[in-house]
Amino acid sequence: MESSGWLVVFLVFLVLLSALFSAAETAIISINKIRIKQFVEDGIKGAREIQEWVEDPSKILSTILICNNVVNILASSISTIIFMDVLSEFGIGFATFVSTLVLTIILLIFGEITPKTIAVLKAEKLALVLWKPLKIVLLLLNPIVFIFSKISKIIMIIFGIKKEEGQINITEEDIKSMVNFSQEEGVLEVEEKKLIYNVFEFGDLKAKDVMIPRVDMVTLSIDSTYEEIVSTFKTERFSRVPVFKDNIDNIIGLINIKDLFFIEKDEDFKIDKYIRNIYSSYEYKKIRDLFNEMKKNRNHMSVIIDEYGGTVGIVTIEDLIEEIVGDIEDEYDEIIDKEIQVINDKEYLIVGTLKIDTLEDMLGIEIESEFETIGGYIIEKLGKFPENGEFVDINGISFVVENIGKNRIKRLRVKITD
Helix, strand or coil: CHHHHHHHHHHHHHHHHHHHHHHHHHHHHHCCHHHHHHHHHCCCCCHHHHHHHHHCCHHHHHHHHHHHHHHHHHHHHHHHHHHHHHCHHHCHHHHHHHHHHHHHHHHHHHHHHHHHHHHHHCHHHHHHHHHHHHHHHHHHCHHHHHHHHHHHHHHHHHCCCCCCCCCCCCCHHHHHHHHHHHHHCCCCCHHHHHHHHHHHHHCCCEHHHHCEEHHHCCCEECCCCHHHHHHHHHHHCCCEEEEEECEEEEEEEEEEHHHHCCCCCCCCCCHHHCCECCEEEECCCEHHHHHHHHHHCCCCEEEEECCCCCEEEEEEHHHHHHHHHCCCCCCCCCCCCCCEEEEECCEEEEECCCEHHHHHHHHCCCCCCCCCEHHHHHHHHHCCCCCCCCEEEECCEEEEEEEEECCEEEEEEEEECC
16 A cells, blocks of 8 residues: 555645646647747847747747647556555556546546646746746657657648748737727727727728818919918918919919018019929829828928819828828817708718718618718719708618808718608
């Protein structure tokens, strides 16, 4: 019985080893790559080795699996010897059955489920604790691991499985899921979540999506007088205004209000003396590229042209930045009407330039149209330019024209009739 006592102690030791190897395996698989990279930058001991294992886990996982299997086989043998000694009077078959049953339960609870659950929750901390013993075991078993790794690679080649080099493991959707989870857990505020989402959308938008359209542009003619220019700046409260020659399709530059500060009243004023260069770009250019180009060339405004060279709108640096951080109001900004004003849960006021896809998301409807804005769609449905009060019904939703301007619908009232 004395020898059985020592065997029990040895068996407990083997179960503990099995638990450690199981925990180490799960920790290496579950570890947060971003956090371990931060640990490396912070100079935390062992972090660099762990990062190497995470990037190429084949060697360390082979080592852990070999050790765990050896430990479990030894534990099975020792358990059988113990139970054959204790239950010898019941026969070898019964002792072996009880040994297998008991050891299976013990290994499942204490050698697999419990340590792996802890490892998932404390992956980084556990890896930092176990890295040194794992490194020693890896050095000792390196020849054996090398042989098994080669055999594994040969089998992969036979089955036509190739190791992906430079595979992207983190996608945009993964990051968005992390952001959503962080916001739900209170780590991120709603505005911070929106900011991160805006960064992703920023890379997908084109100039035509963010530009001030041609019909809303404020411009000056090269023939404008000093009084007309000053009046425009006072009325519109812009710091920069594009200047055209002959027509708006021929934008030749811009004028900055700062250049007017030191002009004498009696001076013979000519606008062309104060015209600055203006950047130009195409409507389908990604705003990420446009932003970088404008920043590099120190341009605050860009005229947007179509494939025929006609002016379709303008974009300012402020417009581009607002796509990420939201509306920026300075001391010259007036309180302007929002694109969507909620009257009640069944009635809204919207601008005619509101994007159709924004309206679809808001109302949960589908609108098929070649136009991008709701104003263009209403004109398409009516087959003519509408008068105030005319309306269009779409899927139980009534769109009433409230205000029209020159050649465009300024505002619509939306009524949900269902």
